[in-house]
Amino acid sequence: MATYPEDCLYTREHEWIRVEDDTGVIGITDYAQEALGDIVYVELPSVGDHFSQGEPFGNVESVKAVSELYMPVSGEILEINEDLAESPQLVNEDPYGDGWMVKIALSDPTELETLMSASEYEAYVREEKEK
Amino acid sequence: MRETPCHVSRDEALIFERSHPGRAAYSLPPLDVPTVPLETWIEARFLRPDPVAGLPEVSEVDVIRHFTRLSRWNYAVDVGMYPLGSCTMKYNPKMNDQAARLEGFALHHPLTPEELSQGSLDVLKMLEELLCEITGMVAGCLQPAAGAHGELTGLLLIRACLEARGDPRRKVLIPDSAHGTNPASAAICGYSVQTIPSNERGLIDLDALRRAADRDLAALMLTNPNTLGLFEEEIEEITRIVHEAGGLVYMDGANMNALVGIARPGDMGVDVIHLNVHKTFSTPHGGGGPGAGPVLVTAELEPFLPVPRIVRRADGRLALDYDRPYSIGRVRAFYGNFGVLVRGLSYILTMGPEGLREVAETAVLNANYLAHHLKDTYEIAYPGPVMHEVVFSDKRQRAYGVRNVDIAKRLIDYGFHPPTMSFPLIVPGALMVEPTETECREELDLFIAAMKAIDRECRENPELVRTAPHRTRLGRLDEVAAARHPVLRWRPQASPSRAEAPPDGAPSERIGSSES
Numbered sequence: 226m227a228t229y230p231e232d233c234l235y236t237r238e239h240e241w242i243r244v245e246d247d248t249g250v251i252g253i254t255d256y257a258q259e260a261l262g263d264i265v266y267v268e269l270p271s272v273g274d275h276f277s278q279g280e281p282f283g284n285v286e287s288v289k290a291v292s293e294l295y296m297p298v299s300g301e302i303l304e305i306n307e308d309l310a311e312s313p314q315l316v317n318e319d320p321y322g323d324g325w326m327v328k329i330a331l332s333d334p335t336e337l338e339t340l341m342s343a344s345e346y347e348a349y350v351r352e353e354k355e356k
Numbered sequence: 357m358r359e360t361p362c363h364v365s366r367d368e369a370l371i372f373e374r375s376h377p378g379r380a381a382y383s384l385p386p387l388d389v390p391t392v393p394l395e396t397w398i399e400a401r402f403l404r405p406d407p408v409a410g411l412p413e414v415s416e417v418d419v420i421r422h423f424t425r426l427s428r429w430n431y432a433v434d435v436g437m438y439p440l441g442s443c444t445m446k447y448n449p450k451m452n453d454q455a456a457r458l459e460g461f462a463l464h465h466p467l468t469p470e471e472l473s474q475g476s477l478d479v480l481k482m483l484e485e486l487l488c489e490i491t492g493m494v495a496g497c498l499q500p501a502a503g504a505h506g507e508l509t510g511l512l513l514i515r516a517c518l519e520a521r522g523d524p525r526r527k528v529l530i531p532d533s534a535h536g537t538n539p540a541s542a543a544i545c546g547y548s549v550q551t552i553p554s555n556e557r558g559l560i561d562l563d564a565l566r567r568a569a570d571r572d573l574a575a576l577m578l579t580n581p582n583t584l585g586l587f588e589e590e591i592e593e594i595t596r597i598v599h600e601a602g603g604l605v606y607m608d609g610a611n612m613n614a615l616v617g618i619a620r621p622g623d624m625g626v627d628v629i630h631l632n633v634h635k636t637f638s639t640p641h642g643g644g645g646p647g648a649g650p651v652l653v654t655a656e657l658e659p660f661l662p663v664p665r666i667v668r669r670a671d672g673r674l675a676l677d678y679d680r681p682y683s684i685g686r687v688r689a690f691y692g693n694f695g696v697l698v699r700g701l702s703y704i705l706t707m708g709p710e711g712l713r714e715v716a717e718t719a720v721l722n723a724n725y726l727a728h729h730l731k732d733t734y735e736i737a738y739p740g741p742v743m744h745e746v747v748f749s750d751k752r753q754r755a756y757g758v759r760n761v762d763i764a765k766r767l768i769d770y771g772f773h774p775p776t777m778s779f780p781l782i783v784p785g786a787l788m789v790e791p792t793e794t795e796c797r798e799e800l801d802l803f804i805a806a807m808k809a810i811d812r813e814c815r816e817n818p819e820l821v822r823t824a825p826h827r828t829r830l831g832r833l834d835e836v837a838a839a840r841h842p843v844l845r846w847r848p849q850a851s852p853s854r855a856e857a858p859p860d861g862a863p864s865e866r867i868g869s870s871e872s
Contacts, residue, residue, distance in 0.1 A: 260784060265839035288835050289778035291536070313840065 235346035242297040261287040267309040298336040300329035381416040441776035441788025444635035452699035466690040477674035492622025493652035499688040506630025506649030507541035516660040525574035558584040558738035569601035579608040583780040585742035595625025614744035617713030637700040648696040718793035719744040737783040750785035756818040760785040766824035770806035
């Protein structure tokens with residue numbers, strides 16, 4: 226059974242963001258990694274790149290498909306997870322921990338209000354599965 | 357356990373690994389002229405230090421047996437049903453190859469003057485006109501080498517047209533059921549991509565389209581029938597919404613096999629369409645040969661078509677016209693994959709209008725026959741009559757721990773090529789089946805029986821399915837390891853084998869030095 230940490234906020238495109246002060250860590254959810262299957266490559270942006278909310282910032286490739294990664298909120302890339310280049314399976318093994326993707330400086334923290342809480346996301350995923 | 361030697365055909369080595377120093381597949385007569393060192397003809401810096409290293413040294417029988425054995429492990433449309441959804445793997449009539457091999461076509465040099473190329477120009481002109489008639493468009497370009505190349509060409513035409521209108525725009529709308537190449541083509545063309553969701557019936561959500569159709573809308577890229585095998589019934593309303601917003605409609609014609617001879621995209625309000633000659637018009641693809649992705653357009657887009665255009669002069673002769681000031685320029689060397697275009701023309705002329713109509717009718721009938729007989733066994737995400745293909749899913753089999761990939765691999769054991777998997781993305785665990793019109797009822801019944809047998813196995817012995825295939829020479833391959841750590845190049849394991857004596861003209865001391 227997939228789990229959804231309470232300290233994260235979620236997008237409809239299945240990214241999570243964990244915010245501390247003005248920085249946020251972003252990854253994809255357990256549901257997303259499960260749906261994608263074995264991940265073989267993660268393409269991430271460069272440090273210093275700016276993206277607005279909803280804009281694609283990279284993509285993730287599994288044996289099934291290539292999917293875009295969307296920014297949960299606007300911000301500047303502070304750090305990327307370099308380990309994913311050699312070990313993309315970290316996203317499958319630990320999506321909320323070692324499988325994180327980018328750290329950002331939030332440019333507009335009010336955008337966080339548009340995201341889903343863990344319980345809201347859980348209900349959203351249940352609906353998706355019904356389809 | 358003792359290792360027993362087994363015949364090579366059970367354990368085929370790479371041709372490189374079969375190399376033996378000095379073996380060759382030819383024997384030349386003795387030289388009757390003096391030997392000249394290679395450096396006197398070619399500057400030393402352009403010569404490989406060791407001209408033989410890495411190339412296999414094998415005899416003729418080695419080569420023939422190696423590749424013949426490999427070919428016997430292969431699966432092809434000449435062997436059996438190839439239900440790869442969205443790829444239209446129909447049988448390729450041999451008549452087409454015969455036409456393409458006619459000396460006048462096969463040996464014709466692309467730089468031959470126009471006056472001496474009238475026959476080949478006529479082939480191109482005739483094909484362009486026939487494709488216009490089939491699609492309801494007014495002009496076209498046969499140069500693009502395949503579907504995605506056609507998409508890029510079509511979008512470049514749209515961009516040129518909007519710029520000429522003085523109204524360049526930035527946004528391309530693409531449904532979430534589209535081919536993955538569509539957003540890629542739009543991005544390469546400099547457009548930003550916005551996804552349009554499908555509604556609960558699997559068709560374009562018209563309200564979402566209306567909301568997205570703003571002043572920045574350059575084009576909608578639409579596949580019709582879409583990748584769920586469903587016809588966009590509201591196509592006239594869709595094209596009206598886009599046109600009223602000032603945008604143009606691009607149609608991905610990959611699924612034209614469902615419409616050919618019956619309905620014309622030009623009559624539906626489409627501005628640009630590409631066709632896949634290697635799908636709809638039966639030319640080989642998938643390792644069997646290059647493709648062709650002609651682009652057909654309306655009168656408004658005609659001035660922007662790539663050069664050269666093939667035009668008929670006042671005296672009736674055909675000529676190549678490069679004097680097209682609004683043209684986007686060339687999109688390919690010469691005139692496209694000519695041999696493929698000859699095959700496409702041969703197919704169209706062989707079938708005739710009635711035959712082409714029958715193609716679409718039978719393709720749709722075959723897909724619905726499969727859908728009908730398998731709908732109680734496999735989930736169909738968007739039920740209802742389909743067009744040329746049907747998308748099943750593994751939803752029911754997942755309860756037994758079996759996924760679409762396992763079902764696809766098990767089909768190999770039953771003698772079929774697997775269907776397309778995990779596409780379209782909006783159907784989790786998708787198995788996309790396109791039988792095409794070339795399969796007879798007996799072959800379809802065999803496929804249905806195989807799919808039902810696999811479903812039974814999922815319930816009674818899921819491990820058998822999860823570990824398939826079992827009847828192939830190699831079992832389940834580790835696709836994840838292959839993708840994560842691809843080995844793309846063969847390298848010699850130990851000391852490379854090579855000729856003991858250098859070939860004529862090769863400097864012997866250098867070969868010797870690289871040996872150590």
